[in-house]
Amino acid sequence: MVTFNPDSLQIDAELADLETIRQYIERRAALFQLDRSTTYDIQLAVTELVTNSLVHGYPQSHGWIEVQMERQSEEIFVWVRDRAPYFDPTQRPAPDLSIPLHKRFPGGMGIYLTRQIVLKMAHRSLPEGGNETTLVFPG
């Protein structure tokens, strides 16, 4: 089930819904008159976080996701919320890019990409359970 309201997208999501989430970002980006490059960066970061929630946070890679995107002053804030077990992406160690590629472990690459894109990333546990990750982009 997909619920649209003016502010957020709430969706009982599976990986096939990543495109729906990117379309929500596209609509919000158009509203905020963001350029293509910034819109892409937001879509990439949110895709990585939502994929991580679905694959590692929910059985059968399927569960509730909320994405909310707002402009505040000169910055774009995106909140990604789930009801998955505690996971703080800001505490993931960054991969060591000096290590030859074939010796690196793939886990964490999505979060690493996200960190490269965002101005700021923060996490908190939701009072009702689940996670809220805040991403801040240049607006």
Place this chain on the structure above:
Amino acid sequence: MDINIETVQGNTSVTILHPHGRIDGSNYQVLIDQGNRLYQAGTRHLVIDLADVSFLSSAGLVALHKLVLIMSGQKVEEQQDGWHALGAIEHDAEAGPQGFVKLLNPQPKVANTLQMAGMDAFFETFTDTAAAVASF
């Protein structure tokens, strides 16, 4: 994601994959499965034309890596360890790009993702199809 396939003859037989659309966690396995089918049919040299790939997440990066594994003859069951399996290829960052899979015409944001992940050193990238084919 649709994938068109063509085979051309250069110094050796080269298969060119033309995926279209967005590659993410929902569909990256399609690319890997296609690579497995091609390997079973005899393909050993692959060019991936990224011109029509408008979005590539880290799952897409994993797919590109897996295609290298497949083309280098790694058994499917040995591929579960992700990057670790690439250790079977005698390659490291100092040795330069591997010689099994080449990339063609990535869009700027896709190229940027490859660069951010440090994978640009692992794949030779071309803007000309003939040059990519001739590189094998």
